[in-house]
Amino acid sequence: MKPFAHDTIERSKQVQSSTKTDWHRLTAEATAERLKTSTTDGLSEKDASQRLSQFGENQIDDQLGRSWLQILLGQLRSSLVYLLMAAAVISFLIGEVTDTFAIVAIILLNSALGYWQDMSAEQSLAELKKHSVPDATVYRDGRRVVIPATQIVPGDLVILQFGFLVPADGRLVQTNNLQIDESALTGESVPVDKTIDVILPNPVDGPATSFTPLGDRTNLAFAGTMMTQGHGMAIVTETGMSTELGDVAGSLGSVTPETTPLQSKLAKLSHNLAIAAVAIVLVVFLAGVYAGEPVRLMMMTALSLAVAIVPEGLPAVATVGLALGAREMFRRKALIRELPAVETLGSVSVICSDKTGTLTQNKMTATILDVANYQFQVNDHTHLNKDLRTLLLSGCLCNDAELQIDQPGGKAKAIGEPTEAALVEVADNLGINQLQSLKEMPRVAEVSFSSDRKRMTTIHDVSGLPFPIFATGAHHVAFSKGAVQSVLATSTHVHIEGRPVPLTPKHVDRICRSEDEMARAGNRVLAVAIRPLPTEFELDQVEEQMIFIGLIGLLDPPRPEAKLAVEKCKSAGIRPIMITGDHPLTALNIAQRIGIDGSSGVISGQELAQMSRDDLSDAVRRVSIFARVSPNDKLNIVEVLERQHEVVAMTGDGVNDAPALKQANVGVAMGISGTDVSRQAASMVLLDDNFSTIVAAVEQGRTVFDNIRKFVLYAMSGNVGEVLVMTIGVLFGLPLPLLPLQILWVNLVTDGLPGLALAIEPTEPGTMNRPPIPLREPIFNREMRFDLFWIGAWICLASLGTAAYLWDDSKGVVHFRTIVFSVLTFTQMANVFACRTRQTIFQSMHLFANVWLWVAVGSTFLLQLLVIYWSPVQGIFGTVALSGNDLIFCLLSSLGVFFMIELRKLFSQLGSE
Numbered sequence: 001m002k003p004f005a006h007d008t009i010e011r012s013k014q015v016q017s018s019t020k021t022d023w024h025r026l027t028a029e030a031t032a033e034r035l036k037t038s039t040t041d042g043l044s045e046k047d048a049s050q051r052l053s054q055f056g057e058n059q060i061d062d063q064l065g066r067s068w069l070q071i072l073l074g075q076l077r078s079s080l081v082y083l084l085m086a087a088a089v090i091s092f093l094i095g096e097v098t099d100t101f102a103i104v105a106i107i108l109l110n111s112a113l114g115y116w117q118d119m120s121a122e123q124s125l126a127e128l129k130k131h132s133v134p135d136a137t138v139y140r141d142g143r144r145v146v147i148p149a150t151q152i153v154p155g156d157l158v159i160l161q162f163g164f165l166v167p168a169d170g171r172l173v174q175t176n177n178l179q180i181d182e183s184a185l186t187g188e189s190v191p192v193d194k195t196i197d198v199i200l201p202n203p204v205d206g207p208a209t210s211f212t213p214l215g216d217r218t219n220l221a222f223a224g225t226m227m228t229q230g231h232g233m234a235i236v237t238e239t240g241m242s243t244e245l246g247d248v249a250g251s252l253g254s255v256t257p258e259t260t261p262l263q264s265k266l267a268k269l270s271h272n273l274a275i276a277a278v279a280i281v282l283v284v285f286l287a288g289v290y291a292g293e294p295v296r297l298m299m300m301t302a303l304s305l306a307v308a309i310v311p312e313g314l315p316a317v318a319t320v321g322l323a324l325g326a327r328e329m330f331r332r333k334a335l336i337r338e339l340p341a342v343e344t345l346g347s348v349s350v351i352c353s354d355k356t357g358t359l360t361q362n363k364m365t366a367t368i369l370d371v372a373n374y375q376f377q378v379n380d381h382t383h384l385n386k387d388l389r390t391l392l393l394s395g396c397l398c399n400d401a402e403l404q405i406d407q408p409g410g411k412a413k414a415i416g417e418p419t420e421a422a423l424v425e426v427a428d429n430l431g432i433n434q435l436q437s438l439k440e441m442p443r444v445a446e447v448s449f450s451s452d453r454k455r456m457t458t459i460h461d462v463s464g465l466p467f468p469i470f471a472t473g474a475h476h477v478a479f480s481k482g483a484v485q486s487v488l489a490t491s492t493h494v495h496i497e498g499r500p501v502p503l504t505p506k507h508v509d510r511i512c513r514s515e516d517e518m519a520r521a522g523n524r525v526l527a528v529a530i531r532p533l534p535t536e537f538e539l540d541q542v543e544e545q546m547i548f549i550g551l552i553g554l555l556d557p558p559r560p561e562a563k564l565a566v567e568k569c570k571s572a573g574i575r576p577i578m579i580t581g582d583h584p585l586t587a588l589n590i591a592q593r594i595g596i597d598g599s600s601g602v603i604s605g606q607e608l609a610q611m612s613r614d615d616l617s618d619a620v621r622r623v624s625i626f627a628r629v630s631p632n633d634k635l636n637i638v639e640v641l642e643r644q645h646e647v648v649a650m651t652g653d654g655v656n657d658a659p660a661l662k663q664a665n666v667g668v669a670m671g672i673s674g675t676d677v678s679r680q681a682a683s684m685v686l687l688d689d690n691f692s693t694i695v696a697a698v699e700q701g702r703t704v705f706d707n708i709r710k711f712v713l714y715a716m717s718g719n720v721g722e723v724l725v726m727t728i729g730v731l732f733g734l735p736l737p738l739l740p741l742q743i744l745w746v747n748l749v750t751d752g753l754p755g756l757a758l759a760i761e762p763t764e765p766g767t768m769n770r771p772p773i774p775l776r777e778p779i780f781n782r783e784m785r786f787d788l789f790w791i792g793a794w795i796c797l798a799s800l801g802t803a804a805y806l807w808d809d810s811k812g813v814v815h816f817r818t819i820v821f822s823v824l825t826f827t828q829m830a831n832v833f834a835c836r837t838r839q840t841i842f843q844s845m846h847l848f849a850n851v852w853l854w855v856a857v858g859s860t861f862l863l864q865l866l867v868i869y870w871s872p873v874q875g876i877f878g879t880v881a882l883s884g885n886d887l888i889f890c891l892l893s894s895l896g897v898f899f900m901i902e903l904r905k906l907f908s909q910l911g912s913e
Contacts, residue, residue, distance in 0.1 A: 042139030042157030163675030170234030177230030345701025368553030455482025474532035631656035720792025826894035
């Protein structure tokens with residue numbers, strides 16, 4: 001999110017301050033009273049529903065979407081329309097009123113088609129944006145629930161968590177090391193420490209009515225800002241456009257959306273073709289005048305031919321293709337946040353994936369408990385001695401997941417991050433209730449988890465217990481959990497049979513061997529430690545002299561579909577790489593079970609840190625499994641792969657994954673387990689956190705690129721055919737093959753519905769059995785350029801050849817033109833079926849796989865017959881009714897194009913075998 005014009009904003013805030021409640025000057029209790037809510041239980045569902053009706057949804061009005069009027073006017077701002085308008089003016093000036101009205105009608109029809117295409121794309125993208133709304137956690141009726149952020153209302157008690165966006169403006173009622181990055185709103189680059197204290201104006205600033213800048217309102221949280229440390233709770237005071245962010249959004253006005261690289265390429269292609277058209281039509285015009293054709297007729301013909309040469313439908317079809325591709329990806333559980341990702345996905349050559357939740361099910365189950373010299377398999381009959389109870393108690397207290405029971409007598413379920421939820425649930429299953437334990441030992445402080453430390457620590461008040469833990473006189477206890485090596489680094493003692501003893505190398509060796517054994521079996525291993533504290537303590541010193549309690553092994557089995565997805569990657573020329581923070585042996589176990597190459601072993605983050613640039617490059621080229629990595633390691637791996645000219649898709653879910661997600665060609669965030677920070681940095685969000693969804697999105701990306709290429713070949717080969725018909729006809733002294741309106745008609749009906757239908761062609765068989773599309777490969781490759789000209793030449797030959805064969809002096813030039821006109825249109829209908837697939841059409845897919853293509857071709861065929869046989873329009877288009885034999889001959893000669901293209905594909909396949 002870019003910083004706004006902060007001086008302007010601050011001035012506007014001073015003006016608005018008199019109309020808004022100064023929530024920062026009220027206590028938390030006064031805020032709750034004014035909003036008729038509770039600082040502990042939040043709103044009731046009934047009150048929340050009423051307030052949603054009153055205040056509306058919590059969302060910022062979309063300033064980026066185009067209105068229907070902007071889209072409609074946009075259809076009139078194109079070179080195609082300018083050329084047609086020029087033709088209409090010239091027709092009117094030379095007295096051709098009928099042609100003038102016909103050209104205006106074609107402008108309207110073309111604009112209507114373009115409007116429909118653009119509106120379809122806008123609606124598809126708008127629908128996708130609705131699904132990109134983040135979730136928020138609030139208290140309703142005293143229960144912690146997760147709801148879409150759009151459903152938040154004033155008075156809601158919202159939970160603020162590290163790594164997520166603040167969903168609405170609110171008055172803080174609870175903070176724990178909470179820091180919020182407000183740079184997007186205030187321009188302040190340093191995260192702000194938050195408090196619940198009342199903020200009063202500084203006396204030197206004047207009376208109590210003086211303005212307090214946003215950056216100084218440290219007891220408020222603002223919508224759209226990012227929580228960078230700790231957690232807290234706030235009572236929502238403003239939502240939607242009433243928030244500070246909403247005020248800014250309202251003042252910014254509309255912004256023109258950027259075009260994608262593919263759209264830019266196609267627009268440039270159209271521009272270059274327009275330049276070429278000028279030269280071609282000049283030749284045709286001069287040749288026609290030299291041959292004795294009327295100047296005004298050749299002028300109109302030249303303008304019409306210019307319209308035919310430029311495939312103005314290209315950018316529109318690209319937009320529709322990308323939008324429909326994004327919608328299809330959403331159907332497959334991949335939400336596209338940035339449209340260019342659709343085209344980039346087709347070029348992905350490496351997928352760097354996290355393990356937990358992406359390649360595995362993210363259904364953590366505690367399977368092994370390891371304390372001192374004992375290891376226990378978890379089952380319903382596990383007997384808890386003092387050591388095990390301490391281990392499980394530590395795990396469920398040093399935890400942000402929350403145990404909930406849906407109904408009296410019902411089974412308890414933990415709400416929260418899967419690993420933490422598993423710790424709470426295993427403790428509950430074995431008789432240690434988190435809720436009861438928190439009542440006896442309430443949390444008073446914490447040291448939040450960070451990817452650098454790889455652990456978190458909570459401090460609890462135990463002064464009310466009759467037997468303080470481990471040490472008489474201890475008033476607080478610090479519980480710590482995290483990666484084994486991280487927790488060992490803070491420990492000086494180990495807990496054995498109910499008492500702490502000094503931690504020796506022998507103990508460390510035994511702990512590390514247990515970790516390896518559990519990891520080798522595929523378990524994720526967490527370590528737990530504890531430390532008694534006096535009444536007064538320094539928070540930054542609690543993670544010292546810890547007492548190591550034990551290990552907990554959590555099993556997260558591979559997703560059943562992951563193995564097939566990995567195989568699909570390999571057949572598609574895509575290299576899957578696992579990058580995880582877990583133990584190397586755990587990573588290797590899962591990788592081998594799903595088919596990721598483990599022959600070169602596993603490289604740890606510690607080893608990566610010691611490598612030179614050349615060694616790192618070699619390692620990334622050889623090894624496909626990286627474990628115990630940091631977010632910075634992820635970034636380095638992506639950069640190395642991109643230097644090796646790979647197109648990289650990288651997954652991430654944490655705050656510190658954002659740089660790697662930004663760096664990757666396609667950043668992929670987790671929709672279920674990911675933070676708002678990672679989702680904001682990514683161009684695609686996995687709604688099911690599933691690796692196979694990335695592979696499906698890659699397949700769809702290839703399909704989108706293929707379909708746009710098919711349209712380019714189809715439209716351009718037809719245009720080349722039209723140009724050759726007109727040029728050869730004029731240069732060889734034939735009657736003018738087509739009238740201006742006939743050229744415009746062919747361009748309208750063939751590039752319209754049939755061309756658009758190509759954009760929705762289904763994925764071809766074999767799409768994932770070929771290498772990735774090079775990222776910088778042009779739309780026109782060498783093979784397409786060859787096909788473009790020989791197909792165009794065949795269309796020309798079929799059109800002029802058929803007209804010459806059926807020439808009848810008694811029927812005149814009108815009959816000749818009608819045949820050329822008809823064959824040119826019919827050959828394009830045959831051409832569109834041949835262009836719909838790389839393989840021969842009978843090999844690749846069911847003939848009726850794209851029903852809309854049949855509808856489009858059928859509609860175009862009927863419209864062409866209407867122009868030929870309906871007397872009211874014959875005079876307008878200069879046609880005459882063809883005999884049945886002539887019509888059949890035209891159709892048969894048109895089919896020749898289809899069979900020639902199919903033979904070309906067949907010989908090409910035989911030559912490559």
